[in-house]
Amino acid sequence: MKKLRAFCAFASCLFVPIALSHGAETPTITISKSDRQAIAIGTIGGADGAQVAKILQNDLAMSGFFNLVPATSAGVVVGGTSNGNSLAGTVTDRSGKTVLSKTFSGNVRSKVHAYADEIIETLTGSKGFANSKIAFVGSSTGHKEIYVADIDGSNVHQLTNDASISVGPKLSPDGSRLVYTGYKSGYADVYEIELGSGARSRIIKFPGTNTGACYSPNGHELAVILSKDGNPELYTTTAGGSFARRLTHTKGVESSPTWSPSGDEIIYSSDDAGSPQLYRIAAGGGSGHVINTGHNYNTEPNWSPDGKRVAFTVRDGGSFTVAILDLGSGNVHTVGSGEGPAWCADSRHLIFAEGGSVILLDAQTGQKTTLVSGLGKISEPTCSR
Amino acid sequence: MKIIRFLPLLAIVLAALSLSACVHGKKGAGHNGASDSDYVNGSPLPERQEGVSFTSSNTDRSKFRPVYFAFDSYAIGSGERGKIDEVANFMKGGSNTLIVAGFTDERGTPEYNRGLGERRAQAVREALIQAGADGSRIQTVSFGAEMPADSGSGDSAWAKNRRAEFGVVR
Numbered sequence: 001m002k003k004l005r006a007f008c009a010f011a012s013c014l015f016v017p018i019a020l021s022h023g024a025e026t027p028t029i030t031i032s033k034s035d036r037q038a039i040a041i042g043t044i045g046g047a048d049g050a051q052v053a054k055i056l057q058n059d060l061a062m063s064g065f066f067n068l069v070p071a072t073s074a075g076v077v078v079g080g081t082s083n084g085n086s087l088a089g090t091v092t093d094r095s096g097k098t099v100l101s102k103t104f105s106g107n108v109r110s111k112v113h114a115y116a117d118e119i120i121e122t123l124t125g126s127k128g129f130a131n132s133k134i135a136f137v138g139s140s141t142g143h144k145e146i147y148v149a150d151i152d153g154s155n156v157h158q159l160t161n162d163a164s165i166s167v168g169p170k171l172s173p174d175g176s177r178l179v180y181t182g183y184k185s186g187y188a189d190v191y192e193i194e195l196g197s198g199a200r201s202r203i204i205k206f207p208g209t210n211t212g213a214c215y216s217p218n219g220h221e222l223a224v225i226l227s228k229d230g231n232p233e234l235y236t237t238t239a240g241g242s243f244a245r246r247l248t249h250t251k252g253v254e255s256s257p258t259w260s261p262s263g264d265e266i267i268y269s270s271d272d273a274g275s276p277q278l279y280r281i282a283a284g285g286g287s288g289h290v291i292n293t294g295h296n297y298n299t300e301p302n303w304s305p306d307g308k309r310v311a312f313t314v315r316d317g318g319s320f321t322v323a324i325l326d327l328g329s330g331n332v333h334t335v336g337s338g339e340g341p342a343w344c345a346d347s348r349h350l351i352f353a354e355g356g357s358v359i360l361l362d363a364q365t366g367q368k369t370t371l372v373s374g375l376g377k378i379s380e381p382t383c384s385r
Numbered sequence: 386m387k388i389i390r391f392l393p394l395l396a397i398v399l400a401a402l403s404l405s406a407c408v409h410g411k412k413g414a415g416h417n418g419a420s421d422s423d424y425v426n427g428s429p430l431p432e433r434q435e436g437v438s439f440t441s442s443n444t445d446r447s448k449f450r451p452v453y454f455a456f457d458s459y460a461i462g463s464g465e466r467g468k469i470d471e472v473a474n475f476m477k478g479g480s481n482t483l484i485v486a487g488f489t490d491e492r493g494t495p496e497y498n499r500g501l502g503e504r505r506a507q508a509v510r511e512a513l514i515q516a517g518a519d520g521s522r523i524q525t526v527s528f529g530a531e532m533p534a535d536s537g538s539g540d541s542a543w544a545k546n547r548r549a550e551f552g553v554v555r
Contacts, residue, residue, distance in 0.1 A: 137495075144531070165528070165531050167495060167499075167529075167531075168495065168496055168499075181499070183440075183528070183531075185438060186437075186438020186439055186440040186441055186526070187433065187438055187439075187526050188499065188503075188526060188527060188528075205433075206430075207430035207431060207432060207433050207524060207525075208430045208503065208507075208524070208525050208526070209499060209500075209502075209503040209525070209526060209527040211496065211499045211500070211527075212496050212499075212500075225496075225499075225500060227430070227503045227507060227525065227527075228429060228430050229427055229429050229430075230427020230428045230429050230430065230507060230511075231427040231504065231507055232500045232503045232504055232507075252504070253459075253497065253500035253501050253503070253504045254500065255496045255497045255499070255500040256494075256496045256497070269497060271457075271497075271501075275457065276497055299493070299494040299496065299497040300494050300496060300497075313494050315492075315493075315494075318492065320494065339494055340494065340495075379495055380495055380496070
């Protein structure tokens with residue numbers, strides 16, 4: 001039996017690099033500080049030009065791809081005209097050639113974030129995350145409630161107001177919906193909120209505890225932990241919470257499922273072998289295979305949008321540390337104190353909770369930025385993609 | 386291909402079923418590595434009763450003493466068995482619905498704590514069923530590390546918080 005398992009682990013190791021080499025065509029680019037592009041915010045005309053310039057500067061700096069410099073020494077100059085709901089953006093290079101010209105609409109912050117993401121994608125080929133939303137649990141009211149905010153830490157808004165327990169938020173990939181675990185009924189149920197309208201529905205309310213819901217990359221399915229069959233196990237359901245399909249059959253505790261970018265696989269935490277370890281399973285069914293991380297306590301895995309890495313929480317002694325597993329090599333490294341990591345759309349930055357703050361980490365440079373604080377103990381941050 | 390993959394699984398399920406006839410209720414040996422084994426001892430929960438929960442006013446949460454657990458464990462210690470028997474006897478003598486609520490100390494991550502609390506509640510429910518109580522009248526819920534019995538930090542507070550409580554629906 002042991003031999004069989006060893007073989008399976010060996011076989012899955014073999015399979016991973018092969019699968020990745022077929023799936024991911026993008027070469028790995030390592031960028032050091034000196035590789036950053038010199039960019040300048042030029043003239044932003046129009047009624048709210050000054051405000052637009054400030055938000056844009058912050059977005060471009062946050063991306064990690066640029067050094068903001070005076071226009072005279074910049075390789076690229078960002079300009080535009082902003083009036084009301086419209087922002088006409090123009091990016092020119094040193095020779096004066098236009099490299100991007102596009103009009104964005106929406107309120108001032110969202111049109112600027114969209115412009116920033118377009119600049120990042122045009123100049124670097126990487127997906128930007130300036131337009132992403134975050135959500136997290138805050139406790140400053142004396143109860144755990146769900147909050148949402150923009151990824152730059154602005155527009156913080158308390159979403160639930162139930163004076164109950166509202167925890168475990170997960171944003172849909174497009175940021176339009178959010179699922180979370182709520183105790184309004186006295187039981188742990190999965191609720192879904194349409195962020196545009198505020199409409200809320202209780203979508204999973206089986207007997208026992210329903211928790212850990214997480215959208216698949218296309219938003220059509222949920223992975224979720226249900227205990228209705230006598231033990232907390234991993235299931236998938238439709239986005240609306242119907243047609244629960246059981247994936248695991250263990251005597252232990254499964255928790256915190258996260259999907260691969262293709263939606264074909266799920267990584268989750270399970271204490272079936274004693275302490276919580278990470279496991280990988282086909283979303284269509286099969287056996288969960290343990291991922292050896294070298295750590296004893298591994299929870300809250302979060303798969304990067306490019307499929308290459310998994311961030312998770314380890315407990316060493318009494319404190320929590322954020323760790324990153326490289327799926328190609330199997331290497332694990334820790335990035336510092338914190339818990340509940342979630343990758344941003346660029347697969348380079350991640351957010352996590354540390355005490356009373358949501359922190360944004362550039363996993364490439366190690367640079368940390370505090371996004372939100374002052375809402376009591378903050379936990380379980382999530383990021384749209 | 387599908388049948389070949391399915392056959393070993395079927396064999397394992399059958400083996401587990403025949404095993405469970407003699408070891409039902411006991412914890413199986415730990416399965417390491419890939420979970421190609423199965424666990425069929427859990428008893429599905431009955432449908433919920435609308436409007437009734439562990440925290441609702443029609444639930445008596447002080448009738449029985451909590452069952453306590455070791456750190457990161459859902460095993461019921463021998464010293465806690467007397468409490469289980471007491472509740473099982475009460476259940477056998479009446480028709481009340483019981484809600485077992487599981488809790489953890491603050492030292493785990495939140496989602497794992499919710500799972501561990503549920504696992505503790507389910508372990509107590511299984512033990513009650515083994516002791517003769519009717520499982521169709523026993524619900525479970527987990528609050529994870531929320532609603533601690535002792536809001537302090539330290540060994541003594543944590544020991545009080547790793548628990549399963551009994552709510553008797555009046």
